[in-house]
Amino acid sequence: MSQDAPKTPWWNDRAIRAILYQILVVGAVVLAAWYLISNTLDNLAARNIATGFGFLTRESGFAIGESPIPFDPADSYAKAILVGLLNTVIVAVLGVILSTMIGTVIGVARLSGNWLVARLASFYVETLRNIPVLLQLLFWYALITEGLPGPNQALNPLPDVYLSNRGLKFPTPDWGGVEWLVLAALFLGMAGTFLLVRWAKRRQALTGKIFPTIRAGIGLILGLPLLAWIALGAPTQMNAPELQGFNFEGGHSVSPEFVALLTGLTLYTASFIAEIVRSGILAVAPGQTEAALALGLKRGQVLRLVVMPQALRVIIPPLTSQYLNLTKNSSLAVAIGYPDLVSVSNTTINQTGQAIEGVALLMAVYLAVSLAISAFMSWYDKKTALVGR
């Protein structure tokens, strides 16, 4: 009505207020950071600790119990940390695979029409997920190192496989160098299957013809190495572990720490994955199964083509968090002495006093690993997501 509406005073303008608030918050954060950093620098100067990552190239001087790559105390701290990272990755990858398998079985079992099976699966889930994983790790570790006999009376569940308080010993093929060719054939089979699946999908989209990819894939993956093995003269020579003095010689050995860590992490995570799988399957409307059956699809096809693709959409996001949790929980290795990233970093920090660099490095590596896993899973998630309007 009036020509000049009452002008909002500048301190009540939303945009200006927003900028003000942000300047205040950022200022407070910067101030706090500056205060902490200046304190830290003073403290470091007072304790004569040099800053920076120069220590990484120095000789580490400690031995690492198990390492996928050769490592000795004369190697640098950087290489020690790399060994720790590799050990973490090995446990995480195996743990993810095993816990997915066990978790899926338990999750499906909880939905089983068989009362006994469903009860056993519920018991598994309720017990294992309500006990701290660290307690479980310590339990498995104690069970292996205290409960199993020494190498002299090692348990011998399979020929040439020994279980003792020094860990698990098993034979490895010793075919005079040709085992690599068999392994190469296996990879060739996997690559061939991958290409075959792509070709079969394209052909089905174009012509509607279905190619028996599963049978052909299994044939390729198992058949190629078998053919290679026969072609190389079917060698059967094994490098078997043998008791010599107080310990085993030969074969391959897995340490008690590794067995305890992998067992604990796998069984604990599987109890969470089971619940995720169960809720995913329950989330698919029963009408979907009925409709698919009415179309004349077989039971297996219904599961593979109708139920699983829909269940996966519900399953994958929480499954990603479980994979991340498993990877992060592998840091508990420090409590039982498996030389993972945390354990090696901890030793490094204790020896060099470079606490800040050590912890920062540790956090940065875990962040990178977490981001890599989430990125991969969200790519996969997008691939399987519902294509809506």
Place this chain on the structure above:
Amino acid sequence: MSDLASHDPKTATEIASHVEEPSQAELHIHRRNAFSALGWARDNLFSNIPNTILTVLSVTVLVWTVPPLLDWLLLKATFLGADPQACRDAGGACWSFIEVKHRFILFGLYPYDEHWRPLLAMGLFIAALAASCDPRLWNVKILYVWGLVLPVCGVLMWGGWLGLTFVPNDKWGGLPLTLILATLGIVLAFPLAVLLALGRRSDMPAIRAICIGYIETVRGVPLVSVLFMASIMFPLFLPEGLTIDKLLRAQLGIMLFTAAYLAEAVRGGLQALPKGQYEAADALGLGYWQKTRLIILPQALRLVIPPIVNQFISCFKDTSLVIIIGLYDLLTTAKTALADPLWRPFYIESYVFAAFIYFLFCYFMSRYSQYLERRLNAGTRR
């Protein structure tokens, strides 16, 4: 009853027949049960061949595991008053280990003669927690209860007042420590979590960036590394001469860690609120804080109570990680009790005892969270 009698003259016989009828029906049900036990087994255990195979397999597993387990747990076990040698001779579980060590496992290094103090504090604390679980008491009164219980617990634990001897908090341990770390971890993290969640959904890019950065960084690293930071780096952050004790540092670490996870739970609640609620609040001319305090948070937090309880469960389990920086929580005391050379072989008993305590708390909380979920959904279910 009298009403009924006045209307109907034949009530007595009617009532008699009504009394008669259920007993007959019961008989019938009993008779049917005898058959239906078989019918049930056929439906649930042997409906088809794969199912029968599964049943046989499960029974085999049970027969293979349960008798030896019972044998160990009860039949061959030794109970009160047995010494380590008697335990070893019997070959079963050695429950006298728990009898000898339970006070250490439950209370850690707390002075032996003063154990009644943490016990009483724990009792009060658990009673207050249990009371807070009843949705009928979710009002101001529960705050008064906590306002009374917490200082009493503090006095009991620390002492140095009312004739109680002073016990420094590096002597605290066992279950009380686990409870303190978990509860304060959640309670202290809560306000920070709400601010982080609001910040993450804010329109202001700088604030949003800071909140996202904090949440994603903390969620991306393991708790072990946060605890290392708390135990090794915090002392470096503080000015010369100022130190905070180890327990407080661990508590801060757990609090900072929990806040990031809790913030995501709260964000879930904020996102689940219908947009209309925000718009209606804006239409009323409420400012941001009025809108948030009066309209948004009360509804959003109600939605996320079950995830918060779940977060409490993980926090409770995660406190066991303080073993890595050398605090005497329940898991550490269970492990330390084994250091006694006399009782060294009885590690299973020690871990089973600790696991049982953790299990009781976590199982109760997970059941409670399911109950809340049902109760809170009752209004919205169609």
